[in-house]
Amino acid sequence: MKTLQTERLTRAAFAPFGDVIELDGARHFAINGGTTERYHDLAEVDVTENGGRPLLSLFRAQPRTLPVEIAMMERHPLGSQAFVPLTTRRYLVVVAPAGEFDPAQMRAFWTDGWQGVNYGKGVWHHPLLALGQVSDFVVVDRGGEQPNCDEVSLAEPRRLVFEASLATAE
Template identity: 30%
Template sequence: MAIQLNIGALDIQITAEPLTHEAFSSFGDVVSNPRPDVHPSSFDAHAQSLPPNAFLANQGSAIQYRNVSRLKNLYDQAPSGKGEPIMSIFVCAARGGAESSSSGANTFTVRHLERHPFTAQTFTPMRSTASSYLVIVAPSLPPSSKDEDLPVPTGEGLPGRGFPDLKRLRAFVATSSQAVTYGAGTWHSPMVVLGQAGTRLDFVVSQFASGVAVEDCQLLEFVSDGKDEPSIRVKIPQRDWSIKL
């Protein structure tokens, strides 16, 4: 069940940017082929220019890029004390309800953010009828009395217990050739697929889970004073990607 959070008169408007490793590094990992121009048969010719984690594999028929992302399991700190590795498939419809603006861009209203405090979560797209998706993330505020009942792990590099800092919200457009790993405890939007109505994008999702709802997923629902929907909007420029929500 979602926790309803009144954001009062707060009005947030941001513009989505292309998803890159560097821009997303404080929230998790972007997983993609770093050198799609290099065929395994030409590994030796390009060896000096490849990333240091590149290795020839499978009797020379593949290039392996090692340790591109790591799944983190922190369930030993959860009240249940145990989480199991799981893989699932999310079949995600392109989201409707966005509005076109005079600038030629579309907007998406952020009504929910969620986090998985005890596990990282990787979304790996599979070939489908849509080809891009929106990644929306936020760092955490310091802990407060409003979130004191939410279980979270402790440790270096973790976001902490606080609710999301909406004033530092970020948004990125990812392509179907990019997987994304949300770091443990990272506030993020439920999956938002971009594309024509009736299209979809499928994902393999890898994570740990205990089956205890408040440990596995903490979901927020935003409301604004005197408005039907929260004033948290992401502008999605129409560039090389074709976006019509």
């Protein structure tokens, strides 16, 4: 089985696939009489194609057992999809560029736990890969009448290479 090495999630590394949602480096300013700090415009929500509308949901992800085998990928061709964790537990992200699926272009990232991701429209990604414990996420994606999820099975699954000690670090 081929392996897929994980790398640390950064804005620069993830830019071809969408946005990293994090406070570091974000535009921010005080609001509400100085009692709140607003971190502004953290991701491009792109969901209005063909009459789509934004949905706000909570996802509860069951933890995955290491090593993780990647056997399928999915994409949402009509809109972006953002995941914002409600805990500081690390999780894994596997992506491939939008367009025709090319397994040679797959990349895997590990998060610092508090980082969110916003997959761009049509970007291939694996479903949530929580580590260690059940993890909750706020999800912003597209609602509408048209089907908006394509799935592909990998002819040859990939095994994620990830240091197990990072899975439980918080």
